[in-house]
Amino acid sequence: MRYLPLSDLDRTHMLSRIGVQNIDELFGDIPSAARLPDGLDDLPDHASEQAVERHLNQLSGQNLNAGQAPFFCGGGAYRHHVPASVDHLIQRSEFLTSYTPYQPEIAQGTLQTLFEFQTQVAQITGMGVANASMYDGSTATAEAVLMAARITRRQGCILAPGLHPHYGEVTRTLTQTQGIQMRTMAPAINQDHQIADLVTADTACIVVQSPNVFGQVVDLAPLAEAAHAAGALLIAVCTEVVSLGLLKSPGEMGADIVAAEGQSIGNALSFGGPYVGLLACRDDRKFIRQAPGRFAGQTVDANGDRGFVLTLSTREQHIRREKATSNICTNSGLCTLAFSIHLALLGERGFRHLAALNHQKACALADQLARVSGVELLNQRFFNEFTLRLPKPATQVVEALATRGVLGGIPAARIFGPGPLDDLLIVAATETNTDEDMAEFTKVLAEVL
Amino acid sequence: MAVHTQDRATRPAATDGTQRLSPALLQDEGLLFEIGETSKCGVDLEALREQPNRLGDLARTSSTGLAGLSEPETLRHYVRLSQRNYAIDLGLYPLGSCTMKHNPRLNEKMARLPGFADLHPLQPVSTVQGALGLMDELSHWLLQITGMDVVALSPKAGAQGEMCGMLCIRAAIEAKGELASRNRVLVPESAHGTNPATAAACGFVIDQIPANAEGRVDMDAFEQKLGPDVAAIMLTNPNTCGLFEPDIKRIADLIHQHGGYFYCDGANLNAIMGKCRVRDLGVDAMHINLHKTFSTPHGGGGPGAGPTVLSSRLARFAPLPFVTHEPGSSFGLVEQGEQDGAADAFGRMCAFHGQMGMFVRALAYMMSHGGDGLRQVSEDAVLNANYLLARLKDVFSPAFTGTCMHEALFDDSFLEGTGVSTLDFSKALIDEGYHPMTMYFPLVVHGAMLVEPTETESLQSLDQFADAMLSLAQAAKDQEHDRFTQAPRTAPSLRLDETQAARHPILRWTADVD
Numbered sequence: 001m002r003y004l005p006l007s008d009l010d011r012t013h014m015l016s017r018i019g020v021q022n023i024d025e026l027f028g029d030i031p032s033a034a035r036l037p038d039g040l041d042d043l044p045d046h047a048s049e050q051a052v053e054r055h056l057n058q059l060s061g062q063n064l065n066a067g068q069a070p071f072f073c074g075g076g077a078y079r080h081h082v083p084a085s086v087d088h089l090i091q092r093s094e095f096l097t098s099y100t101p102y103q104p105e106i107a108q109g110t111l112q113t114l115f116e117f118q119t120q121v122a123q124i125t126g127m128g129v130a131n132a133s134m135y136d137g138s139t140a141t142a143e144a145v146l147m148a149a150r151i152t153r154r155q156g157c158i159l160a161p162g163l164h165p166h167y168g169e170v171t172r173t174l175t176q177t178q179g180i181q182m183r184t185m186a187p188a189i190n191q192d193h194q195i196a197d198l199v200t201a202d203t204a205c206i207v208v209q210s211p212n213v214f215g216q217v218v219d220l221a222p223l224a225e226a227a228h229a230a231g232a233l234l235i236a237v238c239t240e241v242v243s244l245g246l247l248k249s250p251g252e253m254g255a256d257i258v259a260a261e262g263q264s265i266g267n268a269l270s271f272g273g274p275y276v277g278l279l280a281c282r283d284d285r286k287f288i289r290q291a292p293g294r295f296a297g298q299t300v301d302a303n304g305d306r307g308f309v310l311t312l313s314t315r316e317q318h319i320r321r322e323k324a325t326s327n328i329c330t331n332s333g334l335c336t337l338a339f340s341i342h343l344a345l346l347g348e349r350g351f352r353h354l355a356a357l358n359h360q361k362a363c364a365l366a367d368q369l370a371r372v373s374g375v376e377l378l379n380q381r382f383f384n385e386f387t388l389r390l391p392k393p394a395t396q397v398v399e400a401l402a403t404r405g406v407l408g409g410i411p412a413a414r415i416f417g418p419g420p421l422d423d424l425l426i427v428a429a430t431e432t433n434t435d436e437d438m439a440e441f442t443k444v445l446a447e448v449l
Numbered sequence: 450m451a452v453h454t455q456d457r458a459t460r461p462a463a464t465d466g467t468q469r470l471s472p473a474l475l476q477d478e479g480l481l482f483e484i485g486e487t488s489k490c491g492v493d494l495e496a497l498r499e500q501p502n503r504l505g506d507l508a509r510t511s512s513t514g515l516a517g518l519s520e521p522e523t524l525r526h527y528v529r530l531s532q533r534n535y536a537i538d539l540g541l542y543p544l545g546s547c548t549m550k551h552n553p554r555l556n557e558k559m560a561r562l563p564g565f566a567d568l569h570p571l572q573p574v575s576t577v578q579g580a581l582g583l584m585d586e587l588s589h590w591l592l593q594i595t596g597m598d599v600v601a602l603s604p605k606a607g608a609q610g611e612m613c614g615m616l617c618i619r620a621a622i623e624a625k626g627e628l629a630s631r632n633r634v635l636v637p638e639s640a641h642g643t644n645p646a647t648a649a650a651c652g653f654v655i656d657q658i659p660a661n662a663e664g665r666v667d668m669d670a671f672e673q674k675l676g677p678d679v680a681a682i683m684l685t686n687p688n689t690c691g692l693f694e695p696d697i698k699r700i701a702d703l704i705h706q707h708g709g710y711f712y713c714d715g716a717n718l719n720a721i722m723g724k725c726r727v728r729d730l731g732v733d734a735m736h737i738n739l740h741k742t743f744s745t746p747h748g749g750g751g752p753g754a755g756p757t758v759l760s761s762r763l764a765r766f767a768p769l770p771f772v773t774h775e776p777g778s779s780f781g782l783v784e785q786g787e788q789d790g791a792a793d794a795f796g797r798m799c800a801f802h803g804q805m806g807m808f809v810r811a812l813a814y815m816m817s818h819g820g821d822g823l824r825q826v827s828e829d830a831v832l833n834a835n836y837l838l839a840r841l842k843d844v845f846s847p848a849f850t851g852t853c854m855h856e857a858l859f860d861d862s863f864l865e866g867t868g869v870s871t872l873d874f875s876k877a878l879i880d881e882g883y884h885p886m887t888m889y890f891p892l893v894v895h896g897a898m899l900v901e902p903t904e905t906e907s908l909q910s911l912d913q914f915a916d917a918m919l920s921l922a923q924a925a926k927d928q929e930h931d932r933f934t935q936a937p938r939t940a941p942s943l944r945l946d947e948t949q950a951a952r953h954p955i956l957r958w959t960a961d962v963d
């Protein structure tokens with residue numbers, strides 16, 4: 001077995017040094033009725049690298065991947081080009097095979113990159129501070145709601161009608177046991193502003209996504225005002241962070257906490273994970289003390305030289321146990337590094353350019369598709385994703401497109417369930433789409449309708 | 450704040466009188482924001498043809514301030530920073546409870562196959578049959594290894610797996626109409642912090658149970674705590690002292706008799722694969738850290754994956770989404786509560802299907818070992834830990850007598866009278882070329898040092914580590930104080946001031962910090 005360095009000779013020597021006759025003596029505490037004398041004999045025996053590779057290649061080949069088809073899926077996960085150097089750097093042994101930086105003197109690489117990551121997240125969201133990551137955008141949203149409830153000492157939470165339904169479900173699942181009272185409205189493309197009317201004296205927070213799940217860009221400022229007037233907080237959710245290169249930041253519009261999915265920068269689609277949840281908030285002691293997860297912070301070493309450590313950990317489970325602000329331990333470490341490197345390569349200029357390119361492509365695609373007979377574009381304002389009303393159920397249309405080699409977006413029913421949104425198709429365009437891709441999509445859509 | 454100068458000339462030399470840090474190999478490196486510029490870009494993007502604006506009046510007018518670098522500068526920045534990290538690929542990483550084993554590179558290659566990496570989670574199910582097939586195979590391996598009935602793949606890490614298991618238990622209690630009365634969860638005081646944090650996050654009240662003098666659950670105390678309001682016990686096995694709980698079957702039987710459930714923290718599965726199945730121990734739910742037992746890399750803190758295996762009593766409460774497969778037909782995906790078989794699902798843990806990238810790596814790892822190799826993994830992990838224990842036990846102070854499982858726990862009584870603390874000892878180990886062991890965990894042992902070598906260390910590597918440990922213990926006894934209080938002296942940073950970091954938090958760079 002290529003990963004196991006001990007030889008049988010080593011094992012014999014070690015057993016005698018320990019002072020036991022055989023290996024099973026070391027497993028003597030296992031109740032005899034539970035022992036497995038034959039091991040895992042229903043599983044295949046060990047396999048060579050070649051054999052494993054052959055099998056996994058075969059499974060990989062049974063999928064139609066995004067690079068094989070004109071591809072327009074979004075809905076919370078976006079296909080962007082990741083520079084080759086990003087994936088190379090995150091595979092450096094020192095980043096890939098190190099643990100959480102519990103010994104800061106020999107983990108400055110991880111700690112400085114986390115500090116840089118936190119800064120970048122704060123910069124693009126327009127917020128004061130950001131933590132060292134959550135699992136994904138949806139769990140960041142749930143944690144933000146719990147954080148808002150602790151800060152305001154209130155239990156009411158209002159979800160906007162344009163929130164990704166999976167984000168709503170995760171938030172409900174992860175907060176239901178804490179007495180959070182959730183309110184929401186029927187899903188709608190352009191009704192997010194109406195939740196201002198639902199705010200009451202018991203509202204801890206309102207949760208608004210922009211661009212929303214239908215691609216609509218939402219003005220958060222009036223919602224922030226409404227929330228603040230009632231002593232509540234505004235949680236801004238963003239599932240496509242590239243949009244922040246072209247849009248006013250949530251911070252500028254008055255958000256108190258931002259929960260976002262960072263996958264778009266530096267991270268592959270990877271069938272849904274691992275991704276990187278971003279959590280940013282006001283630079284306010286009251287907020288930071290209630291925040292979940294890890295923070296890297298700046299300090300000095302015994303020489304007075306700058307260095308970084310994990311800090312404010314008295315909020316966390318390993319110190320505070322059942323009183324911790326969250327149970328999170330392992331987070332999205334390496335995905336934060338990919339995010340940070342990609343954003344360093346882009347810089348302000350590249351980030352804005354990338355966002356503008358996405359917007360340009362989406363505008364062109366939306367206009368093309370809207371000219372197909374029977375298709376209606378439903379968004380007034382959008383970034384790189386928009387919603388079409390089709391003359392047929394979108395699920396059928398997407399299946400028909402797939403059989404013709406086009407991955408043409410996400411039926412709203414896929415995420416909302418069957419019902420009134422059956423004829424809606426959510427379509428995304430990014431810098432990865434060519435003119436030919438778009439022409440092919442438009443042509444095939446016309447054919448299948 | 451002065452510009453970053455690692456003034457190495459002023460730092461104390463290593464004990465052998467040489468300076469071990471070469472400025473050529475360990476370059477000074479400022480922050481990205483000090484070396485980059487907002488106008489610099491390391492990516493060539495397609496030129497903009499036009500600049501439409503369908504953003505209403507919401508277009509950005511302010512600068513983000515993001516610093517940019519060209520590609521060569523980017524490589525230098527991150528490679529220089531990487532060299533300030535210890536890593537498994539550099540040496541033994543004996544962090545108890547963390548299972549820092551070798552990360553096979555085949556797994557990295559497989560996770561990057563375009564059929565996995567370039568796949569969208571919401572593509573039509575007909576276009577992702579290979580991915581669903583992989584998830585199904587992974588489930589099969591995990592269920593064979595544990596003997597359990599069902600596995601929920603979506604939890605994103607160990608702590609989220611705990612949450613998944615405890616929410617299943619909560620749903621089962623609710624289904625019996627007992628939610629109002631059954632809300633107490635028993636947690637040994639040796640438990641990892643995520644256990645009580647999870648139970649609290651699931652709305653339960655935590656009741657600690659003490660350990661006995663042998664580092665196991667105190668059975669008398671446990672039995673006294675049982676009652677009709679007990680929802681579950683959360684028990685790590687092998688436990689966080691590195692010991693198998695010999696009364697585990699009795700614990701399971703008793704908790705079941707009282708109408709409660711047995712949650713097992715599976716962080717230490719690496720010690721028992723192929724030796725026993727947790728089903729036969731009476732477990733109802735257990736998370737598996739793919740980033741521990743199944744070698745997916747830790748990546749400086751994540752990502753992980755925490756698939757959670759469930760007994761038949763909890764299976765129907767498993768969260769959405771999950772893969773279905775009728776023999777002879779294609780794979781399906783249940784994502785909505787209205788779909789068949791999902792009526793009792795307690796909810797959803799994350800936006801999509803879980804950590805696919807980790808699933809691929811873990812399956813590659815399991816196939817490489819096979820059933821025979823996984824058993825060998827556990828045997829070698831336990832053998833390596835016991836070998837270290839045997840080599841160290843006469844000088845160090847083992848917390849408990851007898852052999853251990855995959856990790857060896859020491860307390861700090863061997864340091865009595867030396868003036869050296871567990872912290873100082875750990876920092877001194879850095880100057881010997883090692884990452885320290887887990888310190889001050891579990892909490893039941895004074896000045897705990899938890900040493901987990903894993904099965905991927907050679908005998909030579911174990912001997913070198915034992916030699917270093919023994920020579921340090923001798924140095925402590927010889928009152929070589931500076932070697933401990935000044936440690937580490939050879940690391941990229943000297944001891945860092947954590948108190949200042951917490952008292953005056955600086956959590957981001959700003960232009961005026963410098």
Ligand SMILES: Cc1ncc(COP(=O)(O)O)c(C=O)c1O
Pocket residue numbers: 328329330546547606607608609641643644685689714716717738753754755
């Ligand atoms: C015993 C034990 N339980 C639970 C966890 C939590 O796992 P994770 O960090 O993947 O959330 C860990 C590891 O950190 C652990 O060692």
